Amino acid sequence: MKNRKLNQWFWKWHFIAGILSLPFVLLLSITGTIYLFKSNVEDKVVHNIQKVSPYENTEKLSYQTQWDIAQQHSKRKLNIVVVTTNDGLSTEFIAGRFGGKKSIYVNPYTGEVSGTFQAKDTWMYKVRKLHGELLGGKVGTKIVELIASWMVVLILTGLYIWWPFVRGVKGVFTIRIKEGRRLFFRDLHAVSGFWISILLLIVLAGGFPWTDVFGGNFKKIQKITNTGYPKTWNGRGLASNIDGKSLSLDTMLTIAKQQNLSGELMIGLPKSPKSTFSVSNKTFPLSEQKMIHFDQYSGKIVKVHNWSDVGILMQARMWLMAFHQGQFGGWNWYLMFAVAILLTLMSVAAIFSYVLRKQKGTWSVPKSPNNFNVSKGILALIILLGIVFPLFGVSVLLLFLFEITKQKSIFTKI
Numbered sequence: 239m240k241n242r243k244l245n246q247w248f249w250k251w252h253f254i255a256g257i258l259s260l261p262f263v264l265l266l267s268i269t270g271t272i273y274l275f276k277s278n279v280e281d282k283v284v285h286n287i288q289k290v291s292p293y294e295n296t297e298k299l300s301y302q303t304q305w306d307i308a309q310q311h312s313k314r315k316l317n318i319v320v321v322t323t324n325d326g327l328s329t330e331f332i333a334g335r336f337g338g339k340k341s342i343y344v345n346p347y348t349g350e351v352s353g354t355f356q357a358k359d360t361w362m363y364k365v366r367k368l369h370g371e372l373l374g375g376k377v378g379t380k381i382v383e384l385i386a387s388w389m390v391v392l393i394l395t396g397l398y399i400w401w402p403f404v405r406g407v408k409g410v411f412t413i414r415i416k417e418g419r420r421l422f423f424r425d426l427h428a429v430s431g432f433w434i435s436i437l438l439l440i441v442l443a444g445g446f447p448w449t450d451v452f453g454g455n456f457k458k459i460q461k462i463t464n465t466g467y468p469k470t471w472n473g474r475g476l477a478s479n480i481d482g483k484s485l486s487l488d489t490m491l492t493i494a495k496q497q498n499l500s501g502e503l504m505i506g507l508p509k510s511p512k513s514t515f516s517v518s519n520k521t522f523p524l525s526e527q528k529m530i531h532f533d534q535y536s537g538k539i540v541k542v543h544n545w546s547d548v549g550i551l552m553q554a555r556m557w558l559m560a561f562h563q564g565q566f567g568g569w570n571w572y573l574m575f576a577v578a579i580l581l582t583l584m585s586v587a588a589i590f591s592y593v594l595r596k597q598k599g600t601w602s603v604p605k606s607p608n609n610f611n612v613s614k615g616i617l618a619l620i621i622l623l624g625i626v627f628p629l630f631g632v633s634v635l636l637l638f639l640f641e642i643t644k645q646k647s648i649f650t651k652i
Contacts, residue, residue: 240398240401242607243607243610244398244610244613244616245398245399246604246605246606246607246610247606247607247610247612248395248398248399249395249399249604250603250604250605250606251391251395252391252392252395252396252399253603253604254603255388255391255392255395256392256588256592257592257601258388259385259388259389259392260585260588260589262372262381262382262385263385263389263581263585264582264585264586264589265368265372266369266382266385266386267578267581267582267585268578268582269365269368269369270369270574270578270581271575271578271579271582272362272365273362273365273366273369274563274564274571274574274575274578275362276362276365276366276563279360279361279362280355280357280360280362283355283360284341284355287328287343287352287353287354287355288327288328288330288343288352288353289326289327289328290326290327290328290345290346290347290352291326292325292326292347293347293348296347298346298347299344299346299347299349300486300487300488301319301329301486301487301488301491302486302487302488303349304329304331304344304346304349305319305331305487305507307344307349307351308329308331308342308344308351309331311342311351311354312331312333312340312342314333314334314340315333316331316332316333316342316507317332317333317334317335317506317507317509318331318332318504318505318506318507319331319332319487319491319504319505319507320332320502320503320504321491321494321495321502321503321504321505328343328344328345328346328352329343329344329346330342330343331343331344337357337358338358339356339357340354340355340356341354341355341356342354343355369382370382370448376450379449379450380449380450380451380629382449383446383449383450383451383452383627383629384629384630384633386442386445386446386449387452387623387627387629387630387633388630388633389438389442390439390442390623390627390630391623391630393431393435393438393439396428396431396435397432397435400428400431400432409425409428409429410429410432411429412425412429413425413426413429419590419594420591420594420595423587423588423590423591423594424587424591426583426584426587427584427587427588427591430580430583430584430587431584433580434576434577434580434581434584437573437577438577438581440558440561441561441562441574441577443558444558444559444560444561444562444563445559445562447555447558447559448559451628451629452626452627452628452629455628456551456555459551460549460551460552460555463549463551464549465549465550465551465552466548466549466551466552467548467549467552468543468547468548468549470531470541470543471529471543471547471548472516472529473506473509473513473514473516473531476513476514476531476540476541477512477513477514477540478508478511478512478513478514478533478534478535478536478540479533479535479536480511480512480535481535481536482535483535484508484511484534484535485515485534485535485536485537487505487507489537490505490515490517490532490534490537491505493517493532493537494515494517497517497528497530499517499518499519499521499528500519500521500526501519501520501521501522501526501527502519502520502521503517503518503519504517504518504519504520505517506518508534513534514531514532514533514534514540514541515531515532515533515534516529516530516531516532517529517530517531517532518530522560522565522566522567523566524545524553524556524557524560525545525546526545527545528542528543528544528545529542529543530542530543561574562574620634
């Protein structure tokens with residue numbers, strides 16, 4: 239039998255956490271749904287820039303010449319060229335990394351710059367910022383992290399409150415539609431929540447690496463345990479033997495194509511006379527990704543990194559982040575879309591269920607049982623969650639201090 243007092247205690251805190259976080263959860267679910275269409279929006283913009291008309295009997299300009307042209311139109315040093323086999327597309331050169339990345343496209347037939355692209359110039363970038371930091375910078379990022387931490391607690395407590403099913407196994411599949419609006423919305427919230435609970439925990443796990451506090455701690459653990467990328471993955475610690483003139487970009491391109499890498503092929507340009515060319519591929523499954531470093535003077539392989547060289551924590555992180563964004567193909571995209579829609583539906587149902595049960599003039603917060611002491615096991619779980627999710631731990635400590643202050647206030651009045 240389930241501990242009823244514990245169930246009441248969980249219900250109280252599930253309710254309070256839900257009331258406080260629900261507006262943010264609703265916002266995150268809606269923006270997450272929209273952001274799944276990021277590739278569609280950006281690919282359309284890029285295609286309009288990158289599409290060119292092949293010229294008959296006209297040879298393409300060398301990649302080295304195209305690079306020189308692109309560099310003249312870039313305030314920053316170009317660091318990557320994306321290799322394309324499509325004669326109807328201009329060549330993409332990239333400067334910068336992450337959010338500051340900018341692409342410059344050069345027509346390989348005329349040498350004209352057909353356009354530039356930065357993700358942050360699109361409206362989808364605003365959606366991303368709203369989803370990841372509520373347009374509030376570092377403060378907004380921490381609020382999102384706090385809400386995500388409490389979502390983990392909401393899922394776990396929600397499963398406990400609902401289990402075992404009062405209505406039996408049929409309660410997993412059916413929603414009462416003829417027994418009043420409150421029960422309808424309650425069942426809609428509970429049933430949809432049950433079916434996406436495990437998936438939602440995985441989705442949350444894929445979002446946490448982007449956070450400030452948890453993400454920062456995760457990176458520190460990776461570094462301490464040596465379970466991230468190898469130190470030489472991005473060419474650090476590797477060097478070319480300076481001997482004569484550096485290979486042209488076209489020669490390096492020929493060597494890169496001989497590696498027969500799957501997916502989108504990219505060549506990282508040397509940052510200094512001593513550094514190397516870096517050839518990598520962006521592809522799924524992740525296990526087929528490689529990073530190969532070449533001596534920029536001789537073209538000889540200096541270092542080969544396979545996906546198996548990547549540490550277990552980084553592999554898990556990259557897999558979860560890709561899953562979070564629906565990048566593993568159609569099945570993954572539609573699954574994330576369904577989770578986002580159901581999370582929105584579940585949140586709306588929770589709001590209606592609360593409004594219909596709420597008594598006028600009160601918040602209708604469930605009462606916790608009298609003379610109830612939290613078991614050592616539950617206390618240990620709360621402490622563990624507080625360590626894993628530090629912002630959650632701080633918020634629990636503040637709630638605990640508030641409860642003590644409240645009790646002292648009542649005792650003083652008596």
